[in-house]
Amino acid sequence: MTTAVLARPEAVRVPGPDTDTGKWSARYSVAVGAGEPVFAGHYPDFAIFPGVCVLECVRAAAEASVPPAADGVRFAAVESCRFLAAVHPGDVLDIELVWEPRGADWRCTAKVATGRGPAASVRCRYRCGDAA
Structure with missing residues (x-):
């Protein structure tokens, strides 16, 4: 998959078992710079980082x-996504992830925030092996 997003996630808390829940979790930070190509045409007078x-x-x-x-899972679907606030140039996304097995699949739940508070909640499904 190619992407127009230049920002890359940096690990803040390395992936591993959560001591409270036992689930696999991680925390990432993503700096959203003013030079992101998507800002050029997405509300030029009031730049907003698109939800996608x-x-x-x-x-x-x-x-x-x-x-x-x-290991070996592949992205299968966005199960749900709720955008709670706009993300602007200069914001830093704080992404909290939790992985859970769901039958033959895996679910990754994310809570995304900026310095102003919650920005999005996302649930993605990942599929093991070659299953469609």
Whole structure:
């Protein structure tokens, strides 16, 4: 998959088992720079990072944090996504991820925030092996 998003997730808390829940979790940070190509045409007088770009940051962070038991999974679907606030140039996305097995699949749930508070909540499904 190619992307127009230049920002890349940086690990803040390395992927591993959550001591409270036992689920696989991680935390990533993504700096949204003013030089992102999507800002050129997306509300030029009041730049907003498009929701699809927030989703791309979540996907990239999720795929950098796959649990060992889910090795080889591939993105299958966005189960739900709710945008709660706009993301602007200069914001830093804080992405909290939790992975859980769901039958033959895996679910990755993300809570995304900026310094102003919650920005999005996302649930993605990942599929193991070659299943369609």
